[in-house]
Every structure is written in structure tokens, then in C-alpha cells.
Amino acid sequence: MAKLGVNVDHIATIRQARGVTEPDPVAAAMLAELAGAHGITVHLREDRRHIQDRDVEVLRKTVQSKLNLEMALTDEMVAFALKILPDDVTLVPEGRHELTTEGGLDVNMLRSTLTQKIALLKQAGITVSLFIEPDIEQIKASHKVGADYIEIHTGTYCEMRSEADKKEQLQRIELAISAARRLGLGVNAGHGLNYQNIGPVAAMKGIEEFNIGHSIVARASLVGMERAVREMLALLNE
Numbered sequence: 001m002a003k004l005g006v007n008v009d010h011i012a013t014i015r016q017a018r019g020v021t022e023p024d025p026v027a028a029a030m031l032a033e034l035a036g037a038h039g040i041t042v043h044l045r046e047d048r049r050h051i052q053d054r055d056v057e058v059l060r061k062t063v064q065s066k067l068n069l070e071m072a073l074t075d076e077m078v079a080f081a082l083k084i085l086p087d088d089v090t091l092v093p094e095g096r097h098e099l100t101t102e103g104g105l106d107v108n109m110l111r112s113t114l115t116q117k118i119a120l121l122k123q124a125g126i127t128v129s130l131f132i133e134p135d136i137e138q139i140k141a142s143h144k145v146g147a148d149y150i151e152i153h154t155g156t157y158c159e160m161r162s163e164a165d166k167k168e169q170l171q172r173i174e175l176a177i178s179a180a181r182r183l184g185l186g187v188n189a190g191h192g193l194n195y196q197n198i199g200p201v202a203a204m205k206g207i208e209e210f211n212i213g214h215s216i217v218a219r220a221s222l223v224g225m226e227r228a229v230r231e232m233l234a235l236l237n238e
């Protein structure tokens, strides 16, 4: 069974809506772990719209499973990661005006910065993953720049409405998994996954971990974090 990393960004979104101290993503992470989550993911955005530096600092001390820090490829973020030392860093593209992450990294275009920053992070003992489209050229480039893992951006699959379009996207993801595995890269996946669309991707061989946030937090707001995590774990286990 693939592992589940629970992204708690949007617990912080609710807190930031009022600029108060609750709900706390640290408490949400503990409940997610109690329910069986294999890891906790947070995206520290440059604009600090949800997760704050303090959240990552406290999570580093409290997360018992594995802490995955999603971040942009900037000097500020790399310095922060080297100070905090999360277990994993997932490098993602970031735009100030986007509602959420749009597309994957263009690894070829960023190859010299990526090579240098990945080496720094790896020297500090951090496992480095690149958030990319299920695209063979991006996968080859990820291998060349020294990434340990790729995280396949599943957003396009999740947006498809017709069965034919979904099938085409699922095939792209399957090809990407085999290409990455042939090169010795570990494979994670995430973005836009929910209780309705996880089935076909959960059934694929070769994905180690799914990072899922928005749909779990949305369900948790109605039924509680532990039940929301358990229900997602059950779907991954089917």
C-alpha cells in the first residue's frame, strides 16, 4: 500500500482568515498521525498566506512520522530548510497570484540552480523531491540534477471530466512512473486528489507516497481529522 502524507496547509488557511491562533496545524498534524498518516506535508509559501515559519519550526519538533517541506527554489527557502532540517524537501514552482500550485517545475530551465541547491540540501541529509508534470523530459532532467524523488503533479488528471480524458491522463502518469523508476528515482504523487478520484491512481504500482491536503482538510472540517484521514487510508488500501 502506498503511504499517505497529509498536507495541513488549509488548517492554517482557516487560522489566517482571522489572524488568530486556532485552528493550529500542529494539532491537526498530531491527529492525522494518530489516525495513521505516514507523514505530514506543509507548503511554506513565500507570501506566508497559510503556513508560517513558526508552524514548521514546531512541527519539526513534534512530527513523529516524517516532515515534508514544500517550498520554492529561492535562497531564503533553502536557508530556512537548512536551519530546520525537515526529512524531505519538495521543490515546487510558486506564483504570487495563483490560488494553488499551477503546473510542475521546468527542471531543464532551472537545471543549474537546481543542481546546486539539491546538492546543498542533500549534503544536510534532506531527501529532495521535485514536483513535476508526468513528462518524460522533466523526469530525465530530474535525474540529471540529482533529485532523489519526483512528485507527479496529478492536478491535470483531477481536472478531467470525461472518462476518455481521465484515461489519457492516467496513462501519462503510468508512463511517468515507469520512466522514473527505471532511472532509480522514487515516485510520489499529489495535487487535487480527493475521495472520488483517488481510486485509479491508488491502484497503480510504483507510487510510494500520496500527498493529499485540501480534500482531507475539507472533510475534516465536517467529520473530524481522524475520520477524514482513516477514510483516505482505507481508499489507498483497497
Ligand SMILES: CC(=O)[C@@H](O)[C@H](O)COP(=O)(O)O
Residues within 6 Å of the ligand: 007, 009, 010, 042, 043, 045, 070, 092, 099, 100, 101, 131, 190, 191, 213
Ligand atoms: C505543490 C502542491 O501541489 C501543493 O501541495 C501545494 O502545497 C499547494 O499549495 P496550497 O496548499 O497553497 O494550495
Ligand SMILES: NCC(=O)COP(=O)(O)O
Residues within 6 Å of the ligand: 007, 041, 151, 189, 190, 191, 192, 193, 211, 212, 213, 214, 215
Ligand atoms: N503536493 C500535493 C499536496 O501536498 C497536497 O495538494 P492538495 O491535496 O492540497 O491539492
